[in-house]
Amino acid sequence: MYKIALLPGDGIGPEIVPQAVRVLKAVGQRFDREFQCETALIGGAAYDATGHPLPEETLRLCQASDAIILGAVGGPKWDNLEPHLRPERGALLPLRKQLGLYANLRPATVNFALADASPLKYDLVAGLDILIIRELTGGLYFGEKRREDLPGGGQKAVETLEYSTEEVERVVRLAFTMAQKRGKKLTSVDKANVLESSRLWREVVEELAKEYPDVELNHMLVDNCAMQLVRHPKQFDVMVTENMFGDILTDLASQLTGSIGMLPSASIGGQVALYEPIHGSAPDIAGKNIANPIATILSVAMMLRISFQLEEEAAAIERAVDSVLQQGYRTGDIMQPGKIRLGTVEMTDAIIRELGEQAQ
Numbered sequence: 001m002y003k004i005a006l007l008p009g010d011g012i013g014p015e016i017v018p019q020a021v022r023v024l025k026a027v028g029q030r031f032d033r034e035f036q037c038e039t040a041l042i043g044g045a046a047y048d049a050t051g052h053p054l055p056e057e058t059l060r061l062c063q064a065s066d067a068i069i070l071g072a073v074g075g076p077k078w079d080n081l082e083p084h085l086r087p088e089r090g091a092l093l094p095l096r097k098q099l100g101l102y103a104n105l106r107p108a109t110v111n112f113a114l115a116d117a118s119p120l121k122y123d124l125v126a127g128l129d130i131l132i133i134r135e136l137t138g139g140l141y142f143g144e145k146r147r148e149d150l151p152g153g154g155q156k157a158v159e160t161l162e163y164s165t166e167e168v169e170r171v172v173r174l175a176f177t178m179a180q181k182r183g184k185k186l187t188s189v190d191k192a193n194v195l196e197s198s199r200l201w202r203e204v205v206e207e208l209a210k211e212y213p214d215v216e217l218n219h220m221l222v223d224n225c226a227m228q229l230v231r232h233p234k235q236f237d238v239m240v241t242e243n244m245f246g247d248i249l250t251d252l253a254s255q256l257t258g259s260i261g262m263l264p265s266a267s268i269g270g271q272v273a274l275y276e277p278i279h280g281s282a283p284d285i286a287g288k289n290i291a292n293p294i295a296t297i298l299s300v301a302m303m304l305r306i307s308f309q310l311e312e313e314a315a316a317i318e319r320a321v322d323s324v325l326q327q328g329y330r331t332g333d334i335m336q337p338g339k340i341r342l343g344t345v346e347m348t349d350a351i352i353r354e355l356g357e358q359a360q
C-alpha cells in the first residue's frame with residue numbers, strides 16, 4: 001500500500017489533480033496495487049480556509065506520506081497579500097525547502113504525433129528527449145530579501161544569490177548520475193562570465209567531472225542556452241542549472257513539446273518526493289474543463305517510477321498518453337486542424353480507456 005498526499009491547490013489544480021488520481025486508480029486496478037490518497041489544503045485555498053497558505057497539518061501529512069502530488073498554487077486573488085502569506089512564497093517555496101527537495105527533474109519529450117503542435121519545425125523537435133535538472137532550494141529564491149527607504153525618496157529592493165559548494169555538488173552529482181544512465185551528455189548552464197555563484201558552480205562541476213569520465217560535459221552560458229534550445233534542441237541530453245535559470249528555461253522547453261500543459265516534474269532529494277506539472281494555476285482557463293491534464297498525469301508516472309520503482313505501471317501510463325495523442329485526441333492548448341478536441345475530463349477518460357485496452 002502506498003500513501004499519497006494530494007495537494008490540489010488553486011486555479012486548475014483542483015481540476016487536474018482529481019483526473020491524475022483517476023488514472024492512478026485505474027493503474028492500481030490493472031496491476032493490483034493499492035494507492036491510498038489523502039487530500040490537504042495548500043496555497044490560496046488554504047489561506048482562505050485557515051489564514052495560512054501552508055497549514056501545519058498539510059506539512060505533517062506530506063511528511064507522513066510516501067509521495068506527494070501537487071496541482072498548482074497562486075492566482076490574482078492572493079497577489080496583494082503580505083509575501084509570507086502568498087501561495088508561492090508562503091507555501092510552495094517553504095514546502096520544497098522543508099522537505100529538502102533540492103533537485104527538480106523536468107523532462108521535455110516530444111511525441112512524434114505532437115511534433116507539429118510545436119512552434120518549431122517538425123524535424124527540430126520530433127522525438128526530442130531532454131532532461132532539465134533544476135536546483136530547487138537555493139539561489140535567489142531563498143537568499144536574503146529586503147527593502148530600504150532611500151533618503152531622496154523611493155526604495156531599494158535587495159535580493160541575494162547564494163550557493164555553497166555542497167548545494168552545487170549534490171545536484172550536479174545527481175545530474176552526472178542521470179546522464180550516465182541516459183545519453184552520457186551533460187550541459188551545465190550558468191552565467192560564469194558575470195556571477196560569482198556561477199563561477200563557483202562551474203568549479204564544482206569541473207571537479208566532479210573527473211569522477212564521471214564517461215560523461216561528455218560542456219558548459220553553456222544561460223543566454224546562449226535559451227537561444228540554443230530554440231535553434232537546435234536535440235543537441236541536449238541532460239542539463240543542470242541553478243534555480244531561477246531552471247525555472248525560465250523549462251517554461252521555454254515546454255513550448256518545444258507543444259504546450260506547458262505537457263511537462264511533468266519530480267522534486268527529489270528528501271525523504272518524500274513531490275510530483276507536479278511545471279505549469280501554474282492558469283487562472284485564465286480555470287473552471288472551464290479545458291486545462292490539459294497530461295502534465296499532471298505524466299507526473300504520476302514519474303512518481304510510480306521514482307518513488308515506488310513501479311516501472312511497468314509508469315510505462316503503461318506513458319504509453320496510454322502516447323497512444324491517445326497518436327489517435328488524434330487533443331486538449332485546446334495542443335489542438336491542431338483535423339484533430340479531436342477534448343476537455344480535461346474527457347482527455348482523462350480517453351487515457352483510462354487506453355490503459356484498459358492495453359490490458360486486453
Ligand SMILES: NC(=O)c1ccc[n+]([C@@H]2O[C@H](COP(=O)([O-])OP(=O)(O)OC[C@H]3O[C@@H](n4cnc5c(N)ncnc54)[C@H](O)[C@@H]3O)[C@@H](O)[C@H]2O)c1
Nearest residue numbers: 072073074075088261278279280281282284285291292333
Ligand atoms: N508550481 C506552481 O504552483 C506554479 C507554477 C507556475 C506558476 N504558478 C502560479 O500560477 C499563477 C499563474 O501563473 P502564470 O499565468 O504565469 O503561469 P501558468 O503556467 O499558470 O499559465 C501560463 C499560460 O499557460 C496556460 N496553461 C498553463 N497550464 C495549462 C494547462 N494544463 N493546460 C492548458 N493551458 C495551460 C495558461 O492558461 C496560461 O495562458 C501565478 O500565481 C503563479 O505564481 C504556480
Ligand SMILES: CC(C)[C@H](C(=O)O)[C@@H](O)C(=O)O
Nearest residue numbers: 074088089092093247278280
Ligand atoms: C510559482 C513559482 C514560485 C514556481 C517557481 O518559480 O519555482 C513556478 O514557476 C514553478 O516553476 O514551479
Ligand SMILES: [Mg+2]
Nearest residue numbers: 247248251278
Ligand atoms: Mg515556473
